[in-house]
Amino acid sequence: MKALQRIVFDGQFQMKRGVLATPTFAFETWGNLNDDRSNGVLLFTGLSPSAHAASSSLDPSAGWWEDMIGPNKPLDTNRYFVICINSLGSCFGSTGPASIDPENGSHYRLNFPVLTVEDIADTAVTVLEHFNVPKLHTVVGASMGGMTALAFALNHPDKVRRLVSISSAARSLPYSIALRSLQREMIRKDPLWENGQYALVDHGPVTGMRLARKLGMISYRSAEEWSERFGRERALGFTDEDSPFGIDFEVESYLETHANKFIGSFDANCYLYLSRAMDLFDAADHGGSLANCFTNLGLESALVIGVRTDMLFPMAQQQELADEIAKHIDEVIFTPLDSIQGHDSFLVDMDRFRPAIAAYF
Amino acid sequence: MKALQRIVFDGQFQMKRGVLATPTFAFETWGNLNDDRSNGVLLFTGLSPSAHAASSSLDPSAGWWEDMIGPNKPLDTNRYFVICINSLGSCFGSTGPASIDPENGSHYRLNFPVLTVEDIADTAVTVLEHFNVPKLHTVVGASMGGMTALAFALNHPDKVRRLVSISSAARSLPYSIALRSLQREMIRKDPLWENGQYALVDHGPVTGMRLARKLGMISYRSAEEWSERFGRERALGFTDEDSPFGIDFEVESYLETHANKFIGSFDANCYLYLSRAMDLFDAADHGGSLANCFTNLGLESALVIGVRTDMLFPMAQQQELADEIAKHIDEVIFTPLDSIQGHDSFLVDMDRFRPAIAAYF
Numbered sequence: 210m211k212a213l214q215r216i217v218f219d220g221q222f223q224m225k226r227g228v229l230a231t232p233t234f235a236f237e238t239w240g241n242l243n244d245d246r247s248n249g250v251l252l253f254t255g256l257s258p259s260a261h262a263a264s265s266s267l268d269p270s271a272g273w274w275e276d277m278i279g280p281n282k283p284l285d286t287n288r289y290f291v292i293c294i295n296s297l298g299s300c301f302g303s304t305g306p307a308s309i310d311p312e313n314g315s316h317y318r319l320n321f322p323v324l325t326v327e328d329i330a331d332t333a334v335t336v337l338e339h340f341n342v343p344k345l346h347t348v349v350g351a352s353m354g355g356m357t358a359l360a361f362a363l364n365h366p367d368k369v370r371r372l373v374s375i376s377s378a379a380r381s382l383p384y385s386i387a388l389r390s391l392q393r394e395m396i397r398k399d400p401l402w403e404n405g406q407y408a409l410v411d412h413g414p415v416t417g418m419r420l421a422r423k424l425g426m427i428s429y430r431s432a433e434e435w436s437e438r439f440g441r442e443r444a445l446g447f448t449d450e451d452s453p454f455g456i457d458f459e460v461e462s463y464l465e466t467h468a469n470k471f472i473g474s475f476d477a478n479c480y481l482y483l484s485r486a487m488d489l490f491d492a493a494d495h496g497g498s499l500a501n502c503f504t505n506l507g508l509e510s511a512l513v514i515g516v517r518t519d520m521l522f523p524m525a526q527q528q529e530l531a532d533e534i535a536k537h538i539d540e541v542i543f544t545p546l547d548s549i550q551g552h553d554s555f556l557v558d559m560d561r562f563r564p565a566i567a568a569y570f
Numbered sequence: 571m572k573a574l575q576r577i578v579f580d581g582q583f584q585m586k587r588g589v590l591a592t593p594t595f596a597f598e599t600w601g602n603l604n605d606d607r608s609n610g611v612l613l614f615t616g617l618s619p620s621a622h623a624a625s626s627s628l629d630p631s632a633g634w635w636e637d638m639i640g641p642n643k644p645l646d647t648n649r650y651f652v653i654c655i656n657s658l659g660s661c662f663g664s665t666g667p668a669s670i671d672p673e674n675g676s677h678y679r680l681n682f683p684v685l686t687v688e689d690i691a692d693t694a695v696t697v698l699e700h701f702n703v704p705k706l707h708t709v710v711g712a713s714m715g716g717m718t719a720l721a722f723a724l725n726h727p728d729k730v731r732r733l734v735s736i737s738s739a740a741r742s743l744p745y746s747i748a749l750r751s752l753q754r755e756m757i758r759k760d761p762l763w764e765n766g767q768y769a770l771v772d773h774g775p776v777t778g779m780r781l782a783r784k785l786g787m788i789s790y791r792s793a794e795e796w797s798e799r800f801g802r803e804r805a806l807g808f809t810d811e812d813s814p815f816g817i818d819f820e821v822e823s824y825l826e827t828h829a830n831k832f833i834g835s836f837d838a839n840c841y842l843y844l845s846r847a848m849d850l851f852d853a854a855d856h857g858g859s860l861a862n863c864f865t866n867l868g869l870e871s872a873l874v875i876g877v878r879t880d881m882l883f884p885m886a887q888q889q890e891l892a893d894e895i896a897k898h899i900d901e902v903i904f905t906p907l908d909s910i911q912g913h914d915s916f917l918v919d920m921d922r923f924r925p926a927i928a929a930y931f
Contacts, residue, residue: 380802381802382793382796382797382801382802383793383796383797383799383800383801383802383819383820383821384788384792384793384796384797384821385793386819386821386822387784387788387796387821387822387825388788390817390818390819390821390822390825391781391784391785391788391825393815394781394784395756395781397815398777398781400761416759420752420755420756420759420781423748423752423755424752424785427745427748427749427752431745432743432744432745432746432881432884435743435744435745435748436743436744436745438744439744440743440744441741441742441743441744441852454754454758454842454846456751457751457846457849457850458744458747458751458849459744460744460745460747460748460751461747461748461751464748464751464752481815485815485818488818488819489818491802520793520881523793
């Protein structure tokens with residue numbers, strides 16, 4: 210048995226704007242389901258992570274939220290059965306644009322239907338049925354995962370008791386849309402994108418992906434952190450011989466190193482679909498306005514965590530989400546954190562995030 | 571006589587990291603020099619504007635600071651003789667990478683010496699000598715122009731009495747360096763850049779320039795402004811037939827429209843040189859540290875204006891500049907403004923900027 214498990218959906222999976230024939234939903238789990246199947250915690254991911262949120266005996270490599278999931282950790286696997294789903298549209302096990310369409314034997318590429326956050330959320334229903342979990346203890350998500358968790362709670366109010374939304378929002382606003390739209394344009398305008406028809410192995414729009422990743426990193430962190438961390442330090446050991454405009458400052462070498470790690474590991478078309486899904490998300494689509502859309506939420510309580518230095522999902526949006534939900538459910542805890550690592554704080558500022566999450570569980 | 575005047579420097583112009591043979595410095599002027607030549611106001615520009623800051627009888631087209639310069643305007647041309655210099659390294663009259671090197675008859679392109687803000691500042695000495703102005707009433711600059719104005723005051727303390735620094739800084743910090751470095755990479759990675767050897771007319775890295783301009787616009791404005799202005803409005807009349815990832819939201823069509831205006835009007839190599847000059851600027855180079863570099867400033871007073879929503883030159887940097895200068899000169903006025911248009915506010919929020927500048931003059 211491998212850590213990454215897969216379920217093949219039986220039949221046509223209905224998406225908001227299309228259908229998929231017998232898609233695969235991939236996930237990992239930690240801990241054990243209790244006798245009354247009431248301790249399920251579902252975790253949705255941000256745009257780029259896989260379902261490997263934490264290590265296990267089946268896969269001892271560190272996961273992307275290693276400090277958060279495990280025995281005696283905030284998502285305590287002695288108490289909870291934790292499931293992390295690889296997002297539909299991604300390229301780490303679940304069906305996405307890089308997968309083969311069983312109806313014609315070709316890769317989907319741009320024939321993949323328009324992806325929405327709600328579609329990703331809906332894949333969880335099948336996974337919960339697989340484990341015979343009628344109602345989750347909690348659904349958790351950060352960044353795009355927070356949108357997905359919210360979409361799950363909106364679409365399936367009978368299937369979840371509690372929500373944890375981290376550095377996310379009820380909708381995308383024009384500033385983050387502009388940033389993501391520009392990232393997508395960087396990829397699409399790379400001649401090697403070839404209108405999505407690039408060879409899927411060892412090729413593709415690596416320059417566009419590198420640029421997009423760098424802009425991502427700029428928007429994921431904060432000016433405050435980088436001033437402390439890099440100042441005006443010059444880069445050592447980096448030279449770009451072919452140009453007088455190569456790497457000069459330490460912050461540039463940092464971006465280059467991290468962008469190079471990213472390219473090659475993530476399919477460009479998948480990135481485009483997931484990025485656009487975030488732009489399209491608006492909880493108001495579930496009721497006509499933010500004031501109306503949360504009326505039918507079946508939650509007992511919710512935790513909304515935001516970070517002061519997050520420019521992609523600014524604190525005002527977290528406050529708005531908490532305030533709007535609070536009009537319709539009994540308990541909403543809003544926890545603003547003073548982390549300086551911006552949007553990415555939930556991945557790195559464990560000293561602030563661990564206690565905030567642990568307190569809720 | 572044309573509005574744009576030119577002086578050819580006699581001999582080798584010494585730059586911080588190179589020399590230029592007989593470069594041209596272009597500028598426009600408004601108003602008249604008084605008898606004792608004490609009413610000169612020198613204006614340095616941001617990265618992309620020309621010397622045409624305002625209309626005149628010689629060029630009635632509106633300038634980029636039309637509301638600020640003219641009779642009875644804050645820079646009152648009934649009282650002051652205003653000079654605006656096109657930055658060295660730019661492509662609107664002054665010598666830059668798109669100019670011809672008189673020593674070999676070829677365009678400079680990447681053979682242009684590394685450009686610094688101090689070099690741009692030093693061109694003003696020749697222009698002031700041309701008008702026989704021994705000492706300026708005030709040197710004024712916004713954005714990169716503010717850095718240039720500060721560099722002028724540092725390099726030529728005997729030539730200026732007062733300084734106005736708008737939405738600028740004493741040095742570039744890693745966040746703005748990262749943004750500009752990424753803009754330059756977008757241009758350099760466009761195959762049509764051809765390592766700077768693109769045909770200079772009607773060609774060149776237009777895709778890279780479009781992407782760089784869009785990122786510029788994102789960093790020049792603010793999330794707050796765009797939420798108010800665009801919300802989640804969908805774009806009408808825009809379709810990108812070749813892709814499912816084309817323009818969807820109003821904010822995307824806004825960026826596209828404005829980026830298309832920019833490309834073609836600005837030379838890509840000039841952009842690269844000017845952009846990097848901003849990264850390299852650090853007032854501390856004039857004294858070892860920010861605490862020491864302002865010791866020899868000959869200013870009688872200074873006005874520092876910053877904007878709350880400026881992410882490129884954040885308020886903390888404006889405060890720092892004002893505080894450091896205030897340790898060495900008699901009068902520093904720090905004017906924080908509550909504009910929501912971010913870094914670009916000095917170009918658009920005239921209701922706040924006009925009175926702030928007028929009060930100082």
